[in-house]
Each structure stands twice: as structure tokens, then as C-alpha cells.
Amino acid sequence: MTDNSEDRLSRSVGLAMLLDVYGAMLSEEQRTALELWCSEDLSLAEIADICGITRAGVRCRLLAAEKILNELESKLGFAKKTDELRDALEVIASTLHETQAESLRRIIQEL
Numbered sequence: 001m002t003d004n005s006e007d008r009l010s011r012s013v014g015l016a017m018l019l020d021v022y023g024a025m026l027s028e029e030q031r032t033a034l035e036l037w038c039s040e041d042l043s044l045a046e047i048a049d050i051c052g053i054t055r056a057g058v059r060c061r062l063l064a065a066e067k068i069l070n071e072l073e074s075k076l077g078f079a080k081k082t083d084e085l086r087d088a089l090e091v092i093a094s095t096l097h098e099t100q101a102e103s104l105r106r107i108i109q110e111l
Helices: 005-025 028-038 043-050 055-077 080-094 098-110
Strands: none
Touching: 005 028, 005 043, 005 055, 005 080, 028 043, 043 098, 055 080, 080 098
8 A cells, every 4th residue: 555665564564463353343355455465465456456356446445444443443452452461471471480481472472
């Protein structure tokens, strides 16, 4: 959706996180387009070919999905809470004995 690779990376990482938390709230079409854009790093044209729609149609799906995900996060805050929990667990892991810390890090990765 943006041409700047640094902006796109930052945006796609943030959206991928929101997609993990709230993806079930999107339509299948929105979720598919967003997964292809975030996870597969495909261009609008490539996604359009896969979905059988225009680039403008892909852009509309992505923007609508982004709006929904941001609104959900704004109201519910689950992604932020998950990040905060991960950060707190990392702090705990850093204070534990190495074998205990490794076990906790595996648990954190599963989150």
C-alpha cells in the first residue's frame, strides 16, 4: 500500500500482529488479501491476480481490513496487552536461572 520499504515493513508487521489477534473478525476476502500483503510480501498487482480483482479492489480490501483491525485494537487493546505480557515475561526470564529462563522463553514464543 506504500512504496517506502521501511514504512511498508513497519506497517505490515503491525498489521500482521493485529491480524493474528483479530483476523477472525475480517471477511475471508479481507483476511486473504491482508495475509498475502503482510506475510507473503506480495504487491497489489500480485494479490489482484491471485484474487481475480483489480489493484484498486485489493487496495480497498486492505484499507478496509486495516481500519477494522485498528478500530478493534483501539476499543479492545488485546494486541497491546499481549505485547505488554510478553515484555513482562521477558523481564522475568532475564532474572531466572538459565534452564528456567529457556523454558519460559519457549512458552513466550508459543504466545
